[in-house]
Amino acid sequence: MSLLSIEEITKEYDGIIALDRLSLKVEQGSITGLIGPNGAGKSTLFHLISGVEKPDSGKIYFKEREITSMESHEIAVLGMGRTFQTLQIWGNMTVVENVMAGMNRRLKGGLFSYGLWLPWIRRSEKEALKEAKEILDSLGLLGKWEFMASQLPYGKQKLLEIGRALAMKPELLLLDEPASGLTLSEMEQLSEQILHIRQEGVTVFIVEHHMGMVMEVADEIAVLHNGKLIAEGTPEAVKRNPEVIEAYLTPGAGGSEPRRQEGIE
Amino acid sequence: MDFGAWTLFGIWDLVIGILHVSARENMSSKTSKVSQREFRKRDLFYLVPLWLLSLIAPDPYLYHKKEFKKKDLFYLGAIGLAPLIWSDTHFHHLMVLAGIYAILALGLSLFMGYAGQISLGHAAFFGIGAYTTAILTTHYAFPTFVAFWASAVSAAAIAYLIGRPILKLKGYFLALATLGFGEIFLVIVRESTDLTGGVIGIFGIPWFSVMGFSFDTYLKQYYLTWGVLIGLFIFSKNLVRSKVGRALLAVAASEDAASSVGIHVPRMKLEIFVLGAAYAGLAGSLFSCVMSIANPEAFSLGLTVLIVMMVILGGMGNLYGPIAGAILLTWLMDILSKYQEYSLPIYGVILILLLIFFPDGIGTRLNVRVIYLIGYWAKKKKRDEGKL
Numbered sequence: 001m002s003l004l005s006i007e008e009i010t011k012e013y014d015g016i017i018a019l020d021r022l023s024l025k026v027e028q029g030s031i032t033g034l035i036g037p038n039g040a041g042k043s044t045l046f047h048l049i050s051g052v053e054k055p056d057s058g059k060i061y062f063k064e065r066e067i068t069s070m071e072s073h074e075i076a077v078l079g080m081g082r083t084f085q086t087l088q089i090w091g092n093m094t095v096v097e098n099v100m101a102g103m104n105r106r107l108k109g110g111l112f113s114y115g116l117w118l119p120w121i122r123r124s125e126k127e128a129l130k131e132a133k134e135i136l137d138s139l140g141l142l143g144k145w146e147f148m149a150s151q152l153p154y155g156k157q158k159l160l161e162i163g164r165a166l167a168m169k170p171e172l173l174l175l176d177e178p179a180s181g182l183t184l185s186e187m188e189q190l191s192e193q194i195l196h197i198r199q200e201g202v203t204v205f206i207v208e209h210h211m212g213m214v215m216e217v218a219d220e221i222a223v224l225h226n227g228k229l230i231a232e233g234t235p236e237a238v239k240r241n242p243e244v245i246e247a248y249l250t251p252g253a254g255g256s257e258p259r260r261q262e263g264i265e
Numbered sequence: 266m267d268f269g270a271w272t273l274f275g276i277w278d279l280v281i282g283i284l285h286v287s288a289r290e291n292m293s294s295k296t297s298k299v300s301q302r303e304f305r306k307r308d309l310f311y312l313v314p315l316w317l318l319s320l321i322a323p324d325p326y327l328y329h330k331k332e333f334k335k336k337d338l339f340y341l342g343a344i345g346l347a348p349l350i351w352s353d354t355h356f357h358h359l360m361v362l363a364g365i366y367a368i369l370a371l372g373l374s375l376f377m378g379y380a381g382q383i384s385l386g387h388a389a390f391f392g393i394g395a396y397t398t399a400i401l402t403t404h405y406a407f408p409t410f411v412a413f414w415a416s417a418v419s420a421a422a423i424a425y426l427i428g429r430p431i432l433k434l435k436g437y438f439l440a441l442a443t444l445g446f447g448e449i450f451l452v453i454v455r456e457s458t459d460l461t462g463g464v465i466g467i468f469g470i471p472w473f474s475v476m477g478f479s480f481d482t483y484l485k486q487y488y489l490t491w492g493v494l495i496g497l498f499i500f501s502k503n504l505v506r507s508k509v510g511r512a513l514l515a516v517a518a519s520e521d522a523a524s525s526v527g528i529h530v531p532r533m534k535l536e537i538f539v540l541g542a543a544y545a546g547l548a549g550s551l552f553s554c555v556m557s558i559a560n561p562e563a564f565s566l567g568l569t570v571l572i573v574m575m576v577i578l579g580g581m582g583n584l585y586g587p588i589a590g591a592i593l594l595t596w597l598m599d600i601l602s603k604y605q606e607y608s609l610p611i612y613g614v615i616l617i618l619l620l621i622f623f624p625d626g627i628g629t630r631l632n633v634r635v636i637y638l639i640g641y642w643a644k645k646k647k648r649d650e651g652k653l
Contacts (some may be wrong), residue, residue, distance in 0.1 A: 073529050076527035088519045101508075101514070104508060104512055104528050111509060111540065114504050115500040117507075121507065
């Protein structure tokens with residue numbers, strides 16, 4: 001069975017069908033891209049997978065466990081990390097603390113063991129700091145580890161958000177429009193990072209609005225249009241698919257695009 | 266809650282104060298004039314803690330450096346020596362009160378300053394602690410040391426029961442729910458006369474004592490209170506510089522992002538709410554032992570506003586702030602009490618001014634823009650006349 005498998009998912013907002021009996025699989029160790037024009041239902045799908053919202057019908061399996069009705073923090077503990085379309089960095093903490101907070105569930109111990117600063121807490125905090133610095137190093141952010149996260153430029157904050165998700169040691173990493181708002185050189189850096197992340201054994205699932213970057217890094221691409229999957233396959237095959245070309249050339253083709261869900265962000 | 270909401274508290278005090286004054290003026294004739302008090306040397310002593318406050322004031326750009334520093338040792342020394350240098354019982358008593366309020370404010374600042382939530386029912390947990398100690402020691406003759414811990418446990422247990430349902434609320438709704446809880450607590454205390462003594466309260470609570478050593482002077486009580494405070498401060502600081510603190514800040518900044526890394530947001534809020542209540546319970550227990558009386562007046566909304574003010578004025582998001590705020594406000598209220606009915610309006614004005622000039626808490630950052638504007642207004646006339 002695949003790492004993540006979505007079966008017959010339907011989600012409706014006030015009569016607007018955002019996702020219509022959608023089925024999709026993400027294979028272990030792959031980089032899967034999900035593209036589609038504005039309002040195709042991409043972000044809705046991500047919210048459903050990560051447990052922020054619940055589907056009206058259908059089932060989602062992650063590591064062969066049903067996660068359809070789980071809370072988002074429970075899903076995260078199972079090994080699913082994610083970033084957000086609108087940046088959700090914790091500006092009230094330092095860069096390194098953002099990454100260390102990502103390790104939250106891996107660090108054991110309750111309120112009292114931390115309050116009393118038991119010897120093994122000291123050790124685990126030290127190790128967490130070291131590991132967080134290593135993650136920052138791999139992302140090229142180590143030089144600014146003591147800065148407040150809010151002081152970083154936008155592109156770096158996006159990288160930091162990925163770093164925070166990586167700190168969870170996830171098996172599946174969901175990236176929601178990682179390239180939006182990035183400059184060209186930052187985008188290249190990001191592609192390298194994503195390939196590097198995959199090499200370390202993390203499966204990556206990217207949602208993108210623009211085709212460019214995803215076509216470069218992904219092995220598998222799924223195209224979503226008006227809540228339905230219209231194409232699936234390798235980047236080359238998808239590029240040549242006439243339905244995809246039509247969807248992208250005439251973005252308003254459906255007429256009833258559920259644009260609302262973009263607004264929810 | 267934003268800055269504007271906090272200034273409302275200042276205005277609230279101001280309005281109450283003005284009403285209070287006008288009521289007094291109507292009631293009595295000119296006989297109750299404010300006594301022209303002579304300047305007392307003791308007042309100068311209070312400037313010293315104020316100066317200490319400025320040292321305590323955290324550097325806003327370094328506040329994320331959460332290790333214990335040499336500075337902390339300096340504070341420790343200052344706290345230890347202060348009552349010996351100024352061996353004035355009034356000063357001791359004031360600092361005992363400040364210490365008790367600081368414990369309360371410390372617990373609340375974890376919940377407000379770190380987890381970014383709001384509670385206006387904190388005085389109730391203080392009251393629960395005070396009454397637990399009062400009832401256990403007077404009705405059942407428990408030793409105070411046992412009652413002390415029982416107070417923390419009872420406050421925490423009630424906070425758990427209350428917190429589970431109401432912590433699902435956010436922002437102003439949470440503020441209102443906690444406010445309601447505080448009022449309900451007062452009503453229960455006033456009505457259950459058999460247990461709590463009703464409006465009159467419970468008298469004759471014994472001094473705090475451990476293994477036969479009784480804290481029967483203000484000096485001893487000073488060391489007791491500040492000892493407990495330092496213990497709780499170290500505990501809190503350990504929390505905020507580790508996993509727990511990061512999780513709290515994450516919850517405050519973005520709950521979605523917090524749960525996306527596996528932080529159980531509701532449980533985190535509940536844990537810190539219960540911990541804050543336990544602090545308040547300990548503070549309440551000390552309070553009833555020091556005052557040897559527990560009556561509902563002491564735990565009203567006024568106290569909650571005072572504690573919230575201490576946290577805000579001290580500066581949210583660091584642990585030195587609530588202590589600084591507690592010392593400042595206790596001291597301020599004592600100084601102003603000499604002005605009798607005018608004390609509350611003056612108090613309100615000072616709070617508003619402090620909030621305008623130090624929006625991030627005393628000592629953190631002077632609001633330079635306000636000073637610039639005042640300078641601009643001052644020179645406006647001259648400028649208009651072409652003299653500048």
